Amino acid sequence: MQKVLILDFGSQYTQLIARRVRELGVYSEILPCNVDIKKIQDYSASAIILSGGPSSVFEEGAPTLDKKIFELGVPILGICYGLQLTSHLLGGKVVSSQHREYGRAVLKVLVNDTLFDGVPKQTNVWMSHGDRVEKIPEGFVKLAETSSIPFGAIKHTDSNIYGVQFHPEVHHSDFGKKILGNFIFNVSGIKADWDMANFIKMETQRLKDTVKGGVICGVSGGVDSTVCAVLLKNALGDDKVFPVFVNNGLLRKNEAEYVKSLFDSMGYKLYYYDESELFLKNLKGVDDPEKKRKIIGHTFIDVFYKASKSFSAEYLAQGTLYPDVIESVSFKGPSATIKTHHNVGGLPDKLNLKLVEPFRELFKDEVREVGRQLGVPEEFIMRHPFPGPGLAVRVLGDLTKERLDVLRDVDDIFISMLFKHDLYSKIWQAFSVLLPVKSVGVMGDNRTYENVVALRAVTSVDGMTADWYHFPHNFLAEVSNRIINEVKGVNRVCYDISSKPPATIEWE
Numbered sequence: 001m002q003k004v005l006i007l008d009f010g011s012q013y014t015q016l017i018a019r020r021v022r023e024l025g026v027y028s029e030i031l032p033c034n035v036d037i038k039k040i041q042d043y044s045a046s047a048i049i050l051s052g053g054p055s056s057v058f059e060e061g062a063p064t065l066d067k068k069i070f071e072l073g074v075p076i077l078g079i080c081y082g083l084q085l086t087s088h089l090l091g092g093k094v095v096s097s098q099h100r101e102y103g104r105a106v107l108k109v110l111v112n113d114t115l116f117d118g119v120p121k122q123t124n125v126w127m128s129h130g131d132r133v134e135k136i137p138e139g140f141v142k143l144a145e146t147s148s149i150p151f152g153a154i155k156h157t158d159s160n161i162y163g164v165q166f167h168p169e170v171h172h173s174d175f176g177k178k179i180l181g182n183f184i185f186n187v188s189g190i191k192a193d194w195d196m197a198n199f200i201k202m203e204t205q206r207l208k209d210t211v212k213g214g215v216i217c218g219v220s221g222g223v224d225s226t227v228c229a230v231l232l233k234n235a236l237g238d239d240k241v242f243p244v245f246v247n248n249g250l251l252r253k254n255e256a257e258y259v260k261s262l263f264d265s266m267g268y269k270l271y272y273y274d275e276s277e278l279f280l281k282n283l284k285g286v287d288d289p290e291k292k293r294k295i296i297g298h299t300f301i302d303v304f305y306k307a308s309k310s311f312s313a314e315y316l317a318q319g320t321l322y323p324d325v326i327e328s329v330s331f332k333g334p335s336a337t338i339k340t341h342h343n344v345g346g347l348p349d350k351l352n353l354k355l356v357e358p359f360r361e362l363f364k365d366e367v368r369e370v371g372r373q374l375g376v377p378e379e380f381i382m383r384h385p386f387p388g389p390g391l392a393v394r395v396l397g398d399l400t401k402e403r404l405d406v407l408r409d410v411d412d413i414f415i416s417m418l419f420k421h422d423l424y425s426k427i428w429q430a431f432s433v434l435l436p437v438k439s440v441g442v443m444g445d446n447r448t449y450e451n452v453v454a455l456r457a458v459t460s461v462d463g464m465t466a467d468w469y470h471f472p473h474n475f476l477a478e479v480s481n482r483i484i485n486e487v488k489g490v491n492r493v494c495y496d497i498s499s500k501p502p503a504t505i506e507w508e
């Protein structure tokens, strides 16, 4: 399999580059820019892409590269900071600019070059940079410019080293995908061979070769863990794979029944543990979000420990995805933890289980495709993401069964209304939050003093950034009416109109 290596200089778009390359049917992986040149050589990439990044090449401590990379004979495309660094290292001149250029620009293509095959002579591209290249290194030629920068794209005359100042990976670059495709297929001569049928075949073989004992799969009701269990069942057989579904008391309404019936319909046995009392007991009186996550994580581990004894399993499978893995290795150094998400770091020794993560290299849309190909029903595949700590991070304040039940009823109405109005599939994630405040209302002739809920619905591509969904007002009116009339204990409904950033998707 041919591979494209992406070296990350800390750009917010690095993952997007990897996704675009994979959409073109070519496997790609991200490594931090400061990996050793030996590792880069050993990786045997068929092409290398240098990502953008927030630094200035002449800043102290700015990320750099071993110049030997340009002598490997592997085609290289530098994007934004990648272009600037290439120019800087090879003897060109980069200057800092008074103002950042951010947004759309018109790229004028000046030279007929393979990189721009099938791209109009003038095309919209997306820019996001402060510095710019003022003089290109010897041996390079200019391919394109914009009205504000002299070097929109450059290439080396004798080797396949390219650089572009704009971001071809971003949707707003009209022919961005075409340009990336030209670099991969025409410049680098790579053949497209990455697809999910291929992945399933290879991963199945790998699992058969390496996993020799029983495997417990933690199934949460989410797409990733479910597809993971199905892949393992297919690969290793029913008697070796034990999908364990723990009811932690933090699930949505009827969720346990739904997941059980899904596994039933696919003919797979599901091992169900109702541990809701244990979780709620451990969470009693805790309202700090990070503490909640930690307690839930530890309780899960205790429950799995108990379960692993009854199965004599040697492995634990998790549906960890590539974005979680990248997050933990990306070139930002030890960046601040905004929220503790998945356990990418490994497992506590106590468990004495080896970790199996078949989707460590996949993006969510790729996992959905794997699920489809393995026969998981479409309705399930297209479910919105649901956080591991469940409703614990959506009930703010006192975490009691009564308050969880209120939220479950509210959320059930909200989500069913989305289906009724054919809105569910237009939204990336929708849910309700129970706030830790009460508000005064009036019902009939009586004053009420009840709970406030917030509804949240966002559009997003990968959960990294998100915008709130613009519902028609009459939809919001209908949902609010139903919630206040049907759910006892709620007298006010708000709609969350915050985007991410600066807000996050979940409230905690």
Ligand code: XMP
Pocket (backbone or CB within 6 Å): 293, 339, 340, 341, 342, 385, 386, 387, 388, 389, 429, 463, 464, 500, 503, 504, 505, 506, 507, 508
């Ligand atoms: P935030 O709130 O960080 O959420 O904008 C981004 C996406 O991640 C989900 N999320 C989590 N998933 N464990 C998970 O498995 C968590 O602790 C967690 N926190 C947030 C969130 O639902 C959204 O899809």
